[in-house]
Amino acid sequence: MITAMTTLRRAVPAFLFGRDWPLLVSLAFLTLLGVLAGLARLVLGLGPTTGLSDAYPWGLWIGFDFLLIALSGAGFTMAAVGHILHIHSLHEAVRPAILTGLMGYVSVLLLLVLDLGRPDRFYHFILFWNVHSPLFEISWCVLLYTTVLLIETSPYLCERLGWTRPVRWFFKLITPITVIGVTLSTLHQSTLGTLYLNMPHRLHPLWYTPLLPPLFYVSSILAGFAVGLLSYRAAVRVAGRREKPEVVAGLAKGMAIVGAFYLALRVGEVVVAGKWPLLRPDQAMARLWWAEVGLGVIVPLLLWLWPRWRRWPLTTWLAPLLVIFGVGANRFNATWFAQTPPQGGTYWPHPLEWFSTLGILAAAALAWYVGIRLLVIFDSKTAHVS
C-alpha cells in the first residue's frame, strides 16, 4: 500500500500535491462526472439524455461551441499581437493565450462528438463537400486551425524536453504559421455569423442582420483580448510569478479599442436598419439586448475610460469578465434565447447536458493548469528571437 502510494506520487508531478490541490481534485471530479454523462449520451442517444427536440435541435452544447470558439479567438488575436504586430511589451501574454485557445478548440471537438447524431461519421465533411454550407467551411477551418494551434504550442513542449532542432525550425516558419492561423480564424469566426443568415425566419431582428459575419469576427477579437488578459493573469499566478502591470494595461487597452469599434458596429447597425424602436425596454427581447450590450460592452468600456475606475484594482478582473459575459450572451442569444421555432416549443437543457459540458470544461481547465506548470510558458530562450 505504501509502495503503491510512493509510486503514484513519483509518477504524478509534485505540484499536483501542492497548494492548489482542492481546485484540482474538484476539476478531476467534474471531469469524471462529465465522462459518465457523455457515455450515457453515446449509449442511449440524444432523446433520453437531452432536452433537444425538432423545435430546438441545438442547445447547450452548440451554445458552448460558439462561446468557446469566440473565447479561443485569444489564440489568433494574441498570436497576431506577438508575431504580426510585434508588440514586444505584450510578449509574455502570447503563450498562455495560445494554450487557452488550444484547450478551447479541443473542448469544441469533444462537444461536437456528443452533439453530432452520427459521431462515427465526423470525418464525412472531408469526403463530401458542400461549398455553400457555412458549417462545411467552419468544419474545415476548425480542423485546420486546431492543427495550427498544435504546431504553435509544440515548441512549449520541445523547449522543455530540450529538442532544439524542431524549435529552430518552428521559429523559421513562425510568420507563415501565424498568418495561416489568422486567416483560418478570420474565415470561421465570421462564418459562424454567416451560419445564422440561413435562419431569418427563426432569429429575432435585433440579432439577425447581414452584418452578422463582421460582428462575430470583431467580437471574437474583443473576447480574444479579454481571454488573453485573464489567461495571462491566471498563468502568472499558477506559475508563481510576478505580474507585469504594463502587460495588463496593454491588453486592457486593446480590449477597449476593439470594444469601442464593436459597440459602434452593433449600435450603428440597429440605427441604420431602423430597428431602434425594437430597443424599447418593455419587450423581453430588448431587455436581452440591453443586458448583453450594456453589461458586456458598455460597462467594461466605461470602467476603462474613467481614470478613477480604471485604477480600481477590481477593474482589471471585472472588465474582461464582463466582456466574456457579453460575447457569451451574444452567442447564447443567437442560438437559443432570441430564436422562435416555426412550429413553436421551448428548450431547457437536461442535467446530463450540464454535466457533460461542465466535465469537458473542467478537463480543459485541468489540462491548461498542468500545461502552464509543465511546459515552457514564460522563460523561453528562443521565443524572443522571433
Add this chain to the structure above:
Amino acid sequence: MSAPFSCHRRRFLQWVGGALVWLGLERLATDRRVAAATRGPESDYAWAVLVDLTRCTGCNRCALACKTANRLPNPEQVPTGLDSGAYSFVAEYKVAGDSADAASVFVKRQCMHCLHPACASACTVGALRKTAEGPVVYDAAKCIGCRYCQYACPFGVPTYDWQNPLGLIHKCELCRERLAENEKPACVDACPTGALQFGRRRDLLRQARARIRSNPDRYVAHIYGEHEAGGTSVLYLSSVPFADLGFPALPDAAVPEVAEAVMKQTPTVAFTVATLATALHFVMKRRTAANHH
C-alpha cells in the same frame, strides 16, 4: 481490301463523332434542365403537387399511404405531426364561416420541395439536394446528424430520430422511388377527392389560376408556394387566408441567398487577410527594429 476497310472506318468515325455530339448535347440539355429546375422562371419544368384545401375532407388516407410507401412504423395510426415516423400529416383548423358555427379546414403538410431549398444549401456534407425532377432528396449515407437543415428550413419540415442513438434526418422525398417508376407520389394516388394533384409545376400553376378566376368566391386570390421563399414545388389553394392556417408569411427571396452570397466571398476574404497580415508583419517588424536602435 483497303477500300471497304476505310469505308468501315469512315462509318465508324461518323458514328463515334455523332455519339460524341449527341452526348455533348445531352449533357448540355441535362445541365440546362438541372439549372432550370433549381431557379429562374423555367423552374416550372419540374414535377409538383397542387393541394386544393377546399376539396380536402380530412380523411387522412394520404398520410397513411405515405407511411406505408416510406415503410414507416404503425402504418394504421393517423399521425398528428411531422416526426421521424410521419413525413406527412393533416392538420385541422377551426375557422368561422359565413354561418355562425365554425367550419373545419384541413391542411396536409409535408416537405414543400423548395426550388432553392435552404436545407440543401445549409447541409454540411451535401446530403440534401434539389433534383431536376422536382423532389428535394436526402442521402442518408452521407448525413452526419448535425441538424443544421432543421434550422434552415422555414417550414419546420426536417425531423430527427431522437430515440435512435445513431439517429438521422427524416423527411418527405416526394416518393422519389415511385417517380422513378413513373408512378405518382403515394399521397396523391391515395387522395379520393382530387384535393391532391400531381403534374408539371407550370401546368399546375395554370390550373390553379384558372380555378381562382372561375371561382373567385371559393378561393382567396393567392397560390401559396408560387413565390414564397423563392417558390416551392408544392402549391396550395385555399378558401381561408393562409395566415389563418399556420402558413408562414415568407418573402419572395429564397432563404439561402444572403448566406450563399457571403460564402462566395470566402476565397477573397482569405486572400485579402493573408496579404494584409503578411504586409503588416513586415511593416511592424521594421518599425519595432527601428525603435530598438
